Amino acid sequence: MSRLPLITTEIADDEQNALLTELKRQLGRVPNLYAALANSPAALRGYLELRHALAGGVLGARLREQLALLIAAENGCDYCVAAHTMRAGRMGFDEREISDTRDARSDDPHTDAVLRLARDILRTRGRIDDAALAAARAAGVSDAEIGDITGHIALNVLSNYFNHIAAPELDFPAAAPTEGSKMNQAWRDAARVELAEGYTLFDREGQPARTVQDARISIEGGFLHIRVADDADIQIVSAPGVALVTYRAE
Incomplete structure (x- = not known):
């Protein structure tokens, strides 16, 4: 059970209702994490506006999704790992690619460099050394991408940390194991x-x-x-x- 109330349109004030309505328009529904975050309209609006701004940045949709999955895994956020595993699957990532992303690995050298840099930034709280920065640049990571990567870390740390506080009920399929046999679906x-x-x-x-x-x-x-x-x-x-x-x- 969520440790913070889940705000619905039935109990929302005008400001909360506008945010929830927009979320439902974008996603088809309001995930529990966002319903909990709506307790603070300022925090939810800030999250959505930063996400919208970063969607117009230099990183493509697939790489943005990989960053979200990696950051959730690094922060131990089961809710966000489940959500982004599902989204990655919908975008065409296979089980190995999802597992590799969580471990900051990719067959693509540029993607691999972005993921490794993001993990270094997370683990050092931004205090990466010159060698890590040089390695990323040598792999073609631009200064604009470095800025966007840092922005995505901030965005996803917000949702991960809030999930730890609110502990909403999981409303996505639990993330599949990163190793082992693939699940069989009955079609x-x-x-x-x-x-x-x-x-x-x-x-x-x-x-x-x-x-x-x-x-x-x-x-x-x-x-x-x-x-x-x-x-x-x-x-x-x-x-x-x-x-x-x-x-x-x-």
């Missing part, structure tokens, strides 16, 4: 999947949609996993976002 054919109001997924044309036809689905840990085509990424929707699933006759 079924669905003739139609319809989401609740405010939730969307991407259809075969890559367009946001509330309803898709002829998809493959799997239900695990209170989440619906959806693949709209054989070569499409798996999309994940929480149980409250699912209005109707019609299975194809077997």
